Amino acid sequence: MARRGQPQTRARRSAPHNRRRENERTDVASVLAHAVREIDNTVRAGRIGLTTRAKFQAVALLLREERARVRANADGSITNQTEQLKRLDGIATTMAKTAVRDAGLLALLDEDAEVSADARAIKRELMQAAGIEPPPEEPSAADRAAEAKNRVVPRSVIARQLANPFLAPDFNAPRTPQPRTTRLATWELLGPLLRSFERAANGAPTSMALPERTVMRTPQGRELMPHQAQVVTAAANGHRTFLLADEPGLGKTAQALLAAEAANAYPLLVVVPNVVKTNWAREAGIWTPRRPATVIHGNGEDIDGFADIIIVNYEVLDRHVGWLGDFGLRGMVVDEAHFIKNKSSQRSQNVLYLADKVRARCTRPLMMALTGTPLINDIEDFLAIWQFLGWIDEKKPRAELMAALDDTGYTPADPEFYPAARQCVVDMGIVRRRKIDVAADIPARRIADLPVELDGPAGRSIRAAERDLARRMVARYEAALAARAEEGGEVVTEGIDRELVDQVARWELKDAANAKAGDNVFTMMRRIGRAKAELAADYAAQLARSAGKVVFFAKHIEVMDAAEATFAAQGMKFTSIRGEQTRTVRQRNIDAFVNDPSVSVVVCSLTAAGVGVNLQVASNVVLAELSWTAAEQTQAIDRLHRIGQTEPVTAWRIIAAQTIDARIAELIDGKAGLAATALDGSDVEISPSTDVQHAALVALLIDELSKDPKHVPLGSTV
Structure with missing residues (x-):
């Protein structure tokens, strides 16, 4: 045939x-x-x-x-x-x-x-x-996965297997029943299911029926927003598959982590884009602190094989698909799930292979696809996500969805089939809420920090420069101590001389302001900004695709240039507001962003666009570089959070983890009296930028001095 x-x-x-x-x-x-x-x-x-x-x-x-x-x-x-x-x-x-x-x-x-x-x-x-000999077929997902198997098995994973043989998966778990023979058995159903979404009438439900939220205890007294608690309650009640398509800023990460806790879905595998890998580890520490989380970098030499939560980015998943498939996973979360829309790509095949392995070894695993953008180009983008969740296979619905479709009593020949079929798919676990739908749940204005790892030569160079700066200040501190002793002055004999630390930081800051070359606190922040530029722009592009227009703020021209190059490479239409522009060009670019639906991003200078600009057509702002003052940061956010804004505004602050960047973010918030995660319209305490710069240098010097026992005697505290 x-x-x-x-x-x-x-x-x-x-x-x-x-x-x-x-x-x-x-x-x-x-x-x-x-x-x-x-x-x-x-x-x-x-x-x-x-x-x-x-x-x-x-x-x-x-x-x-x-x-x-x-x-x-x-x-x-x-x-x-x-x-x-x-x-x-x-x-x-x-x-x-x-x-x-x-x-x-x-x-x-x-x-x-x-x-x-x-x-x-x-x-x-x-x-x-046509009589043409086709080239050999590409290997299947299973073949590729078999090829990848055992490429990398971290030593800590082997230690886990040897330490407790009972961690081996249970192959006797009951299998999912095969679809019963129904009227629909001979029908092609995937096409009609997709058309049921294309034909959806205005007002058709976009979310499954969610239970009323229950009061639940969360770590450190943190409170879930009502819309978040509903998903966690659904998982606690036994629901196990979710396409969580909430708009960015509505807390999908916390919902997924607490759903896994409610379902006891451990070990849990979380597959994420590289730009949010560090943030997932941080959020796991906040929401599920009793569940150790480990992040896979490269070949995974430093991972914790005994962790409950394993976080891996798409780019290195192929090296680890073998041992992960045999790890006994009971849950799997795929963040930015639209990344797997092309089923022929290697990363999609790796994800689908692991999903099948999880289902084969666990009766009812927790499977969650997180994306603010379930559809990118075509309605068929749904298929890979549905397959990951186990709702369909390559050719037809699986048993649970097939039974629900059969229970409608319709076939694709009936017009009534399409709204009923769409509802069946939604009830499998689609959850979609917009900011405007849950505006009462969230602050009108808030900051969400997104820590990123600076990998590669640029990251290593920045960390080396930071160490050199700290050591230079230590040498200056010790020289000042020695000079004071020679002059017969008073010397602190135990611990760190805080007064001298303060003075050394002021000397360093003065030298940095006058320096024309060499690394100092200002050049380091500039280098960090350049290193973050592409990551920040990539995240802004994801936001624009899922939540609409985005405002991108940066301090330095080279960071703006790098961001614009990233947007251009991704085919995103953008405009810019810069200091060198004439008034006419500036207004034309503002009008383009506000009025042209095809313009997704406006790239703004913190100094040139921080005041006097109305950009309330957007509700998401990406702060690619840190300001030296909370006031400057607030002014940027207020370009969106102003009269005419109808949605809560979220500022996504990109922070270079494990660098002075993270320390400065904390200092800015401390000076302003703000929590790192919320800005709810409170009055901002204005502090001079030199206060933050000085405090950063003081903290850097104290950290370095604390590593030397001669400055911190045994038993003392810093």
């Missing part, structure tokens, strides 16, 4: 073609023209499903390759080459006219469009029908 979507006449003729020599091909243009006519008839009839899209993409790929082959073929006559290209151009024109009828098809004509597995399979069939 021919594969779905294959031209039947060509399928019956494929056997003779397969007996030809590899370099002998039939009329490829005829095969493509026949396929294009079938696609066009289907589109005109309004029946655009998964198969049609896959076939359209397969034809586009093969057409592109055939045109390149004909152009490169110098053996034939020019007349024949011209005729072949003319026929191929005619097919391309027909495809373009067909694609205009559907935006999803038009996107598939892009050379950078991601190729689905079905499209690759149909392309192979078209090639065989």
Whole structure:
């Protein structure tokens, strides 16, 4: 039987073609023209499903390759080459006219469009029908995972396995029942399920029914917002799969961590983008402090194999997929789950492989997909997320969803099927809340810190420069102590001389203000800003895709330039507000951001755009670099939080972890009398920038002196 979507006449003729020599091909243009006519008839009839899209993409790929082959073929006559290209151009024109009828098809004509597995399979069939030997098929997800297995097994993981053999997974856990035989067994259902979301009427539910929140104890007396508590309560009540699609700023991380606690879903694997890996570890320490968390970097030499929460970024997951698959996981969270929308990509296959391993070894694992952007380009972006959650497999709904669809009493031939089917999928665990929907739950204005790791040469260089600065101040401190002793002055014999520390910090600050070269507190902050620029811009781009317009603030021109380069590379339309702009250019750029829906980001100078600008069309601001004062920071946030703003404003402050950047963030908040995570309209205490700079140097010097026993005698405290 021919594969779905294959031209039947060509399928019956494929056997003779397969007996030809590899370099002998039939009329490829005829095969493509026949396929294009079938696609066009289907589109005109309004029946655009998964198969049609896959076939359209397969034809586009093969057409592109055939045109390149004909152009490169110098053996034939020019007349024949011209005729072949003319026929191929005619097919391309027909495809373009067909694609205009559907935006999803038009996107598939892009050379950078991601190729689905079905499209690759149909392309192979078209090639065989044309007498072309297809290239060897790419290995499956299971094959790739098997290849990756045992690439890396951290020593601490081996120690865990040896220390407690009972940690081995239970293979006797009952399996999920197979779908019962139903009226829908012979129907293709994935396409209709996707169309049920495309056809959704205004006002259709976007979230499953959530229980009333219950009062729950959280660490250190922290209080969950009502919308957060509802998800945790659902997990406590037994719900185990969630597509948590809340807008950014509504606390998806805390909801996931506390849902895992409620479900006792440990060991828990959390797969995240690199930019938020450190933040997940910090949040785990805040919300689930009794559950040790470990972060996998590189080959995982420094991870804790006995931890309850394992955090890994997509980029290094392939090195660890082997031992993670055998680790006995009882829960899995995928943050920014739209990263796996392309099922043919290596990272998607790794995630789906691990999800299958978790389900095979645990009866009812907790599976959570977190994303503020469940759909990026097409409704089909849902499929990989649904498959991760276990709602569907490659071809059809799994047992639980199939049973729910069957219980509706409808088939895809019935108009009533589509709203009922959509509700079935939503009830599987889709949760979507917007800021405006839960505005009463959250402060009108708040700051959320996002710590990032500065990896690579830039990060190492910054940390080395910070150590050099600290040692230089120590040498200055010790020289001053020695000089004071020689002059017969009073010397502190035990502990650290706080008065001298204060004076050394003031000397260093004065030298830094007059320095023209060398590392000091100002040059280090500038270098940290440059190192954070791409990470901050990448996070701003994620915010823009999921929550709408974003304001991006930076202090230095090179940071703004790097951010704009990142936005351009990601295809995001942006504008900027800078100090060197004329008044006309500045206003034109403001108007573009406010009025043009396609302009996603405005890149602003903290000094040039911190006052006198109204940007309340956005409710998210990214602070890529720290100010020296809380007042400057507040002025930037107030470009959004002002009269006309209808949503709570969230400022995402990008902090370079384990550097002076983090210390300065704490000092700014301390000087302003603010908590690091909330800004609720309180009056800001204005402190001179030199206060924060001086305090940072004092803290840096005390930390370095505290490492030396001669400055901190045994038994004393700093």
